[in-house]
Each structure stands twice: as C-alpha cells, then as structure tokens.
Amino acid sequence: MSSPSAPPAPAPFPVPTPQPSLGHSIIPALTKLQEILSQLGEENFSIDLPQVVAIGSQGSGKSSVVESLVGRDFLPRGVKTRRPVVIQLVRKIGEEWGEFDHVSGKKFYDFEEIKKEIQLETDREMGGYNYISEKEIHLKIFSPNVPDITLVDLPGVSKVPVGDQPGDIQLKTRDLIFSYIKQPRCIILAISPANEDLTNSDALQLARLVDPEGLFLSFLLDIMDRGTDARNFLLGKVVPLKLGYFGVVNRSQEDLKFNRSVKDALAFEQSFFSTIQAYNGLSHCCGVPQLANKLNQILVQHIKAILPALKSRVNMQLVAVAKEHASFGDTEESKDGLAVKLLNILAQYSEAFCSMVEGRNRVSTDELSGGARVHYIFQSIFVKRLEEVDPCGDISDQDIRIAIQNAAGPRTALFLPEAPFEILVRRQIRYLLDPSLQCARFVYEELVKMSNRCLTEELTKYPALRRRMDEVIGNFLRERLNPAEKMITHIIDMQVCASTDKNSTPGAGGHT
Structure with a gap:
C-alpha cells in the first residue's frame, strides 16, 4: 500500500517529554x-x-x-x-x-x-x-x-x-x-x-x-x-x-x-x-x-x-527480624567478650566438621556424606578407575620385541633381559596419574560441601559471619588442592624412579 503523493503539511508530531512519575x-x-x-x-x-x-x-x-x-x-x-x-x-x-x-x-x-x-x-x-x-x-x-x-x-x-x-x-x-x-x-x-x-x-x-x-x-x-x-x-x-x-x-x-x-x-x-x-x-x-x-x-x-x-511481607519480615534480634540478648559486650564468643562459635564449627567426618552427626538415609563419602571416593570410585587402567595399554607385541632386541644389543638374549621390562613399566606407571588427580578433586569437592553443611545454632544468628567463613574455608581448601596435586604428581614420579635399575646412574638413562 502506498501513501498519497502530496500530503498536506500536518501539525508538528508531538514528542512526549519525560515527566516525573x-x-x-x-x-x-x-x-x-x-x-x-x-x-x-x-x-x-x-x-x-x-x-x-x-x-x-x-x-x-x-x-x-x-x-x-x-x-x-x-x-x-x-x-x-x-x-x-x-x-x-x-x-x-x-x-x-x-x-x-x-x-x-x-x-x-x-x-x-x-x-x-x-x-x-x-x-x-x-x-x-x-x-x-x-x-x-x-x-x-x-x-x-x-x-x-x-x-x-x-x-x-x-x-x-x-x-x-x-x-x-x-x-x-x-x-x-x-x-x-x-x-x-x-x-x-x-x-x-x-x-x-x-x-x-x-x-x-x-x-x-x-x-x-x-x-x-x-x-x-x-x-x-x-x-x-x-x-x-x-x-x-x-x-x-x-x-x-x-x-x-x-x-x-x-x-x-x-x-x-x-x-x-x-x-x-x-x-x-x-x-x-x-x-x-x-x-x-x-x-x-x-x-x-x-x-x-x-x-x-x-x-x-x-x-x-x-x-505486608516487609512488615512480617521486620517482626521476624525483631524477634530474632531479641533472642540474641544483650549485645553490649566488651571486645574481649566478643572475641571469646567468636572463638566459641569457631570451636563449635570445628566440632561439627569433625563429627561429620567421623560419622557422629545425624545419620542421613538419602545419600552418602562426610567421611562416608570420602571413604566411598577412595574405595569405590578411585579403585574402579585404577582397575580400568589397562597395564598393557598402548604396548604391542612389536614394542616388546623391539625393546628386548635393543636391550640385547649385538648378542642374542638367552634369558629375558630386565632393562626392557623397566622401560615399559616406567611408561605405563604414568597412566595412574589422571585417576589419582581426579580422586583428589572429588575429595576437595566433598570437603567444600561438608564445610557448607556445618551450620551450628550459634552460626545461624550471624549470616555475615557464616558467609565470611564459607569464603575463607573455601579459599583455604582451594589453596591446598594445588600442593596436593603436586604431591601426587611427585609420588608418581618417585614410583617411576623406583622402577629403574638401582645401579643406574644420572646421565646414563636412569635415576637415582
């Protein structure tokens, strides 16, 4: 549809000015x-x-x-x-x-x-x-x-x-x-x-x-x-x-x-x-x-x-907060008194965390948690991952044959030499690293969940303190995860070194 070819000039089109409303x-x-x-x-x-x-x-x-x-x-x-x-x-x-x-x-x-x-x-x-x-x-x-x-x-x-x-x-x-x-x-x-x-x-x-x-x-x-x-x-x-x-x-x-x-x-x-x-x-x-x-x-x-x-909702919330505030009692305490109260809250939190690890808290029938979950990670998830590792994965008969021939040099081996076995084992031990690191991350995640669940009666009165504790504990666990992963990597490296010939010397293809 088209508009008229010569429309008359209409009145200026009004543009609304924003008004306070x-x-x-x-x-x-x-x-x-x-x-x-x-x-x-x-x-x-x-x-x-x-x-x-x-x-x-x-x-x-x-x-x-x-x-x-x-x-x-x-x-x-x-x-x-x-x-x-x-x-x-x-x-x-x-x-x-x-x-x-x-x-x-x-x-x-x-x-x-x-x-x-x-x-x-x-x-x-x-x-x-x-x-x-x-x-x-x-x-x-x-x-x-x-x-x-x-x-x-x-x-x-x-x-x-x-x-x-x-x-x-x-x-x-x-x-x-x-x-x-x-x-x-x-x-x-x-x-x-x-x-x-x-x-x-x-x-x-x-x-x-x-x-x-x-x-x-x-x-x-x-x-x-x-x-x-x-x-x-x-x-x-x-x-x-x-x-x-x-x-x-x-x-x-x-x-x-x-x-x-x-x-x-x-x-x-x-x-x-x-x-x-x-x-x-x-x-x-x-x-x-x-x-x-x-x-x-x-x-x-x-x-x-x-x-x-x-x-209505705000008024109801005000009433609830006023009741909660009244339950705190007299809040005019000295700095020493406040410090003692804080130490008591932290001690209660630590006790609740230990109870969760040792299974002394309220037993749940819905899911594994706390120390039971950590035990499950090690005994079930980690073990299953280790069992899935094929000790002969990526090693063919040809690889074994070539390793034996290289170890024998110009001679014909009458007995199976030890050197090719050590070389092949060293390579396969590396496959244990990924399951071990995964296990560490699973344990870290469960510890974070445990810290979030440790909600004592005193701690519920101080939501700001609770959030700050979650932040500090989360950072603490996160900072410890990296050294733990490094330690696991070093342990695998030590196993690789331990699998070498005890008489090998640096620079000669082995480790001491």
Missing part, C-alpha cells in the same frame, strides 16, 4: 530493596518486576529497538545474537555508564567498550561457533535518559541452519524463547517488519502460544519506507491486542554501514511520522519515546498492584 521514584527504591534483601541472604524474598522480552525472526530489528530505547549504540553488529542479553535500565541523573555482572566493580563509560565486552563474553562461552547458549549476559545501564525497565534481547528465530549451526537450531531457539515469554511477569515485545504479512509473523505466532488473548503482548512494527501504510495495524483492526501496536523506524543496513547514530535515527523517526499523513492522529503509538512511556506505565500499574502485598 511514580515509576521514576519507586522502581529504583524497589531495586535497592531487592539488593539489600539479597545481601542479607533472603533469597526467597523476591520482588518480581516485569521483564520486557524482545522476540522476532533473525534480522527483524530486535537489537535496534533495544538500542533505541536506551538511546545508545552498544550491541554488536555483523553477528546475530547468540546469548540472551538481560539489560537493566536505571534512570539516574548524571553520567551514563554500564556495568556487567561478570566484570565486578568496573564501570564502562564508553559504549563502544560495552559492545566489545558483549562480543568477548559471547566468544568466551561460544568460541567461534555459531551456536546459541542459554547462559545470560547481565548488563546494567545507568542514564538520565532511560526508563526504569529490564529488557531482554534474545536470539532470533532461525528456520534454516547456517554454517556450523546444528540441524535442530530452530527447535533450540524456540525453546529458549518460550523459557522467557512463558513467565507470568513477562511483557512480550514482538517485532516484525510492517511490509510482511502479520498473520505469518514468527514473533506473533510464538507470543500467541503463551498469551492467546494478547494480555501481555505488545507488537512492534518496523516501518521502513513511505510506501508502507500500517495504520490499520496500529489501530488494532487486523489482530486486536490489549497492549496495542507501536510503529518504529529502525536503522537500515545502510545506516549501520555508515555508523548513523541512534540519536540521528530517533530524529529521523520523528520527522518520518510527522510528515506521513497516514499516521496523523496516531502520535500515542508511533515512535520509540511513546513506546518507552508505555512500558513505564505498565511497570507503574504493576507496582501499584503489588505494593499492598509487598508492604
């Missing part, structure tokens, strides 16, 4: 509350805010829409999205920067560096392969120009394997998308070009499978040219949706090739909709700024709905 004040407060509860170890106390999940076919413009909402170019180009990128937008006055969960404590002020880090982290997980992974990349972006929402950029639906992609890539991609959009708090942002048949849209079909009534679905039409009239779609006359449709103008491949900025693209989008007569009167559903405001309104409505229950 409930969302701009309460969402950061809820996020901060969630972080505090997480630090206190309250994993079961979660505040579920909706996530906006962008879905669509490969090349449909998902990443471009996410960048437009952020107002920055920060997602890699030339490479299809291969891992979910979870982007938490935080409205904050001042500078703009990003933070990754996997790069602790570092702020990225250059968004080109953010783009490179996303690509590097994808390659660390996927290598050079064109597969997809369920492992998320978590990014926080702080800016005065963003709404307080969480966006998820998912891999696009792939119908035909390309390059080294597996044959079931379409099934894996659909399963990954379903794992996100089936969540009850998910707002689905389905994206499709406006010049394609909407009824055959992959994004719409996937979204309708989990949300047949369109209650949590908003459809985004990428209107790329003046010859596309999407008015009926935007008005919901074709496929009605509760959250409605939004029209946007993404950057074209030519724009990306010449590095057209997101800011320039948004300015062009505003100009586009203000000069096309077909979109007169549709300012509420045309353009990225309107989409951002709509998403913020959805969050505000959700927060209003959960605030009463949230307040």
Whole structure:
C-alpha cells in the first residue's frame, strides 16, 4: 500500500517529554530493596518486576529497538545474537555508564567498550561457533535518559541452519524463547517488519502460544519506507491486542554501514511520522519515546498492584527480624567478650566438621556424606578407575620385541633381559596419574560441601559471619588442592624412579 503523493503539511508530531512519575521514584527504591534483601541472604524474598522480552525472526530489528530505547549504540553488529542479553535500565541523573555482572566493580563509560565486552563474553562461552547458549549476559545501564525497565534481547528465530549451526537450531531457539515469554511477569515485545504479512509473523505466532488473548503482548512494527501504510495495524483492526501496536523506524543496513547514530535515527523517526499523513492522529503509538512511556506505565500499574502485598511481607519480615534480634540478648559486650564468643562459635564449627567426618552427626538415609563419602571416593570410585587402567595399554607385541632386541644389543638374549621390562613399566606407571588427580578433586569437592553443611545454632544468628567463613574455608581448601596435586604428581614420579635399575646412574638413562 502506498501513501498519497502530496500530503498536506500536518501539525508538528508531538514528542512526549519525560515527566516525573511514580515509576521514576519507586522502581529504583524497589531495586535497592531487592539488593539489600539479597545481601542479607533472603533469597526467597523476591520482588518480581516485569521483564520486557524482545522476540522476532533473525534480522527483524530486535537489537535496534533495544538500542533505541536506551538511546545508545552498544550491541554488536555483523553477528546475530547468540546469548540472551538481560539489560537493566536505571534512570539516574548524571553520567551514563554500564556495568556487567561478570566484570565486578568496573564501570564502562564508553559504549563502544560495552559492545566489545558483549562480543568477548559471547566468544568466551561460544568460541567461534555459531551456536546459541542459554547462559545470560547481565548488563546494567545507568542514564538520565532511560526508563526504569529490564529488557531482554534474545536470539532470533532461525528456520534454516547456517554454517556450523546444528540441524535442530530452530527447535533450540524456540525453546529458549518460550523459557522467557512463558513467565507470568513477562511483557512480550514482538517485532516484525510492517511490509510482511502479520498473520505469518514468527514473533506473533510464538507470543500467541503463551498469551492467546494478547494480555501481555505488545507488537512492534518496523516501518521502513513511505510506501508502507500500517495504520490499520496500529489501530488494532487486523489482530486486536490489549497492549496495542507501536510503529518504529529502525536503522537500515545502510545506516549501520555508515555508523548513523541512534540519536540521528530517533530524529529521523520523528520527522518520518510527522510528515506521513497516514499516521496523523496516531502520535500515542508511533515512535520509540511513546513506546518507552508505555512500558513505564505498565511497570507503574504493576507496582501499584503489588505494593499492598509487598508492604505486608516487609512488615512480617521486620517482626521476624525483631524477634530474632531479641533472642540474641544483650549485645553490649566488651571486645574481649566478643572475641571469646567468636572463638566459641569457631570451636563449635570445628566440632561439627569433625563429627561429620567421623560419622557422629545425624545419620542421613538419602545419600552418602562426610567421611562416608570420602571413604566411598577412595574405595569405590578411585579403585574402579585404577582397575580400568589397562597395564598393557598402548604396548604391542612389536614394542616388546623391539625393546628386548635393543636391550640385547649385538648378542642374542638367552634369558629375558630386565632393562626392557623397566622401560615399559616406567611408561605405563604414568597412566595412574589422571585417576589419582581426579580422586583428589572429588575429595576437595566433598570437603567444600561438608564445610557448607556445618551450620551450628550459634552460626545461624550471624549470616555475615557464616558467609565470611564459607569464603575463607573455601579459599583455604582451594589453596591446598594445588600442593596436593603436586604431591601426587611427585609420588608418581618417585614410583617411576623406583622402577629403574638401582645401579643406574644420572646421565646414563636412569635415576637415582
């Protein structure tokens, strides 16, 4: 469908100015509350805010829409999205920067560096392969120009394997998308070009499978040219949706090739909709700024709905914490008194650990643990691995024959010489190293589990101390694993040396 050739000049297309609202004040407060509860170890106390999940076919413009909402170019180009990128937008006055969960404590002020880090982290997980992974990349972006929402950029639906992609890539991609959009708090942002048949849209079909009534679905039409009239779609006359449709103008491949900025693209989008007569009167559903405001309104409505229950849960938690605090008794103690209490807690922890090793703790019928598990590792797993070692593996009759002939020199051996036996045994003893190192790692892992299970009554009162003890003990065991592996390697080397002729001398092919 084409637009009129000479449209009259309409009134300027209104662009909404962000106004302070409930969302701009309460969402950061809820996020901060969630972080505090997480630090206190309250994993079961979660505040579920909706996530906006962008879905669509490969090349449909998902990443471009996410960048437009952020107002920055920060997602890699030339490479299809291969891992979910979870982007938490935080409205904050001042500078703009990003933070990754996997790069602790570092702020990225250059968004080109953010783009490179996303690509590097994808390659660390996927290598050079064109597969997809369920492992998320978590990014926080702080800016005065963003709404307080969480966006998820998912891999696009792939119908035909390309390059080294597996044959079931379409099934894996659909399963990954379903794992996100089936969540009850998910707002689905389905994206499709406006010049394609909407009824055959992959994004719409996937979204309708989990949300047949369109209650949590908003459809985004990428209107790329003046010859596309999407008015009926935007008005919901074709496929009605509760959250409605939004029209946007993404950057074209030519724009990306010449590095057209997101800011320039948004300015062009505003100009586009203000000069096309077909979109007169549709300012509420045309353009990225309107989409951002709509998403913020959805969050505000959700927060209003959960605030009463949230307040009740916080009050109940306060009462529980107050009771726990009262059970501690008088906490005004001297430094010496606190030191004695700490030593008592450590002594109780040590006693609990020894009891677990010696089997004096509560006996479980579910699984082996503690000293019993360590005994099983040595007597069953380790022994089985040793029995699997073939003493004659990689040694052929020809190897034995050549070794005997070399040991005999120019003479014909009347009896079997000892030297070839020692040479072959030395080589085979090396096969005992891998099972021995594996046994050490299994024991290390069980000791870590034991330390995590030693939760005394006194220790439960001090969660910060508990986390610090887990950290220190974990580091201690980890630091001792390396010397243990070195010792095992040295023992194997000693066995190799012991198998040589006791009369051999250095430099003559033997060891002393």
